[in-house]
Amino acid sequence: MTNRLKRKNTYTIFSLIAAAVLFSAGSHLGFNQIPEWIEIISAVAAVVFLPAVAQLLANLLPNQIKCKLIFLRWKNEMPGSRAHKLCETDPRINVENASRVWPKLFCANTTEKDRNRIWYQDIYRLVQDTPQVYQSHGSFLLYRDAFAGLFILFCTSVLFYLFKIELGGTGELAIEAVLALAFSTALAMIVARNMGNRFVVNAIAVAL
Structure with a gap:
């Protein structure tokens, strides 16, 4: 299922990355030149080539590293490890009822590793094909890979x-272009984190 969702997200990932690159290019060259650059990119790029490059960039990092960066945790980074706390923020979930259905998930003595395993095996796998969970899983993968x-x-x-490398005839990269990419990356990280958390609570809400 994960591979199917990733293939479905390919063109959207390309669009998100392309938008960030154009934003950075505008910061570097001036936004008045963006229309000219769009024409150049459209004329040169093949329809299949650019999405493939975007997918290549998205897959350079292992999935585990992506999640560590997104959730800023070196161990037990997956949001299922914190499912009991995430449920407290979702009005759809009655924590008391949920704790009766999955007592180990909400037990304070359960390790984060075991909690993520319980969420995956006892909850997610039972509802993974439902529309709400399928869509939220796809959204998480989309923004994770875009990030x-x-x-x-x-x-x-x-x-x-830092090394003052020149970009063809456009000169050295402007700090504004770096900051534009930093902003886009941080935004994608926040959205991916939110989508990951929502993915976890959606599975629990549907399974109840």
Whole structure:
């Protein structure tokens, strides 16, 4: 299912990354030149080639590293590890009822690793094909992979800026372009984190 969702998200990931790149290019060259650049990109790029590049960028980082960066946790980064706390913020879920159905999930002595395993095996796998869970899973994967691609571009832009590498005939990369990519990357990280948390509580809400 994950591979099917990722293939479905390919063109949307490309669109998100392309929008961030155009935003960064506008910061570097001036936004009055953006229409000219759009024409150049449209004329040169093949319909299949650019989404493939976007997918390549998104897959340069292992999935585990993507999630560690998104949730800013080195261990037990997956939101299922904190499912009991996330449920408290969702008005659809009666925590008292949920704790009776899955006592180990809400037990304070359950380790984060075991809690994520319980959420995955006892909850998610039972409802993974329902429309609400399927859609929220796809949204999480979409923004997770978009973040990964933007993160790679941001790190590359930092190296270009620090080492004063020139970009063809446009000169050295402007700090505004780096900041634009930083903003886009941070935004994608926040959205991906929110989508991951929502994915977890949606599965629980549907399973109740």
